[in-house]
Structures are given as structure tokens and as C-alpha cells.
Amino acid sequence: MEKKKIITYQLICIALMVVVLVLALQTPDKNEKTESKTISNQEVVLSVIHNRKSVRNFIPQKKVSKENLTTLVKAGMAAPTAVNKQPWAFVAITERTTLDSLAEGLPYAKMLKEAGAAIIVCGDLTKAIEEYPEYWVQDCSAATENILLAVEVMGLGAVWTAVYPDKDRVEFVKNILDLPETAIPLNVIPIGHPSGETMPKDKWKEENLHWENW
Numbered sequence: 001m002e003k004k005k006i007i008t009y010q011l012i013c014i015a016l017m018v019v020v021l022v023l024a025l026q027t028p029d030k031n032e033k034t035e036s037k038t039i040s041n042q043e044v045v046l047s048v049i050h051n052r053k054s055v056r057n058f059i060p061q062k063k064v065s066k067e068n069l070t071t072l073v074k075a076g077m078a079a080p081t082a083v084n085k086q087p088w089a090f091v092a093i094t095e096r097t098t099l100d101s102l103a104e105g106l107p108y109a110k111m112l113k114e115a116g117a118a119i120i121v122c123g124d125l126t127k128a129i130e131e132y133p134e135y136w137v138q139d140c141s142a143a144t145e146n147i148l149l150a151v152e153v154m155g156l157g158a159v160w161t162a163v164y165p166d167k168d169r170v171e172f173v174k175n176i177l178d179l180p181e182t183a184i185p186l187n188v189i190p191i192g193h194p195s196g197e198t199m200p201k202d203k204w205k206e207e208n209l210h211w212e213n214w
Helices: 002-026 030-051 066-077 096-105 133-153 167-177
Strands: 088-093 117-124 183-192
Touching: 030 133, 066 088, 066 117, 066 133, 088 096, 088 133, 096 117, 096 167, 117 133, 133 183, 167 183
Parallel strands: none
Antiparallel strands: 088 117, 117 183
């Protein structure tokens, strides 16, 4: 009788161990969940980066909301800057007359006539590093790329059209927007709703990657 009890107890223990093992296999480890989520986030971010494209054709004059433009500028301001000086200012344009005026004087920004809005990224020399004021160009370029990536995420379209360092374009934009002397427009970014599908370009070239030295 005692022997039967021992066997029964052993069988119960084995059964419990099997149940625990099955539950352990079915329940993902907390670290695995975190790792899986991290990988997923990485894939999403890299997908946005590789799918960014320059969009030049928009649904004619379909408006872009001020809320969307504010979101884009917030993304721009999240960019890194030298010594955290943030030597930038942003001019958001939604007025049709201003967009058309800019299109008239900028040879590579004619798509402004169809765009619903634009953001002009400017260097603010009053905030620049005193020893290296020209760093504003790199800082504002980083902000511009953030804006372009945010545009991609939001399902909008945009293209970087250069202003600086062309002196004529700089003066033209400054006059149209009544910019102060200390503000220098780096670019004009036409923004709108894409009228078709623009495919991203695969720019990966292994020969441009050097390991350890040239």
C-alpha cells in the first residue's frame, strides 16, 4: 500500500513538472518580448529611412494642416546641433500667394505651385557658435533630414530645394519672407499630398564603405 502511495506521488510530481514545462514554453520570456519589440522598432525606423524619397508631384493645392506642419517642425527641432546651440528658425507657409511667389523666383521649386505648404529652414546667426558660425549649415541640414523623414511617416510628400549658398536665391527668399539680416534660408521644402507613387532610390554602394582606413 505504501509503495502505491509513493508511485502515485511520483506520478503527480511528474505531471506537475510537465505542466510547468509546457507553460514555460508557451509564455515568452519578458526579455524576449522586449527584444522582439526592439527588433520590430528597428525594422520600422530603417524602413522609413530607406523609403524616403523626393516627391515633386502633388495633388494640386490640397492643403496641409497647421497641425501637420507643427509636427514636422517639432521633428526638425529634435535634430542634433553643435554644442546644442540650435541655430535655426523655421518659416511655415500655407498662403497660396506666398507659395506661388516663391515658385516664380526659385528655378528648382516650381512644384510649389501645386504644393499645399512649405517649410523654409533658416540659420539664425544670433544663436550660432561664435568661433564657428558656419556650423549652422550642418545643424539646419540635420533638421531638414528629420523633417523629410517625418513627412515620409505621415504619408505626405516633400523635396529639398536648395537656396543657400546661391546669393541670388538667398536674397530673393529673404525679400519674399521679410527675413532679418541674421536669418539665412538654407532651403525651401515644398510639402503636399503625393499625386502618384514615387519609388525610393536604392543608394547603397558597397564600394563607398571603407573599413578601418581608406
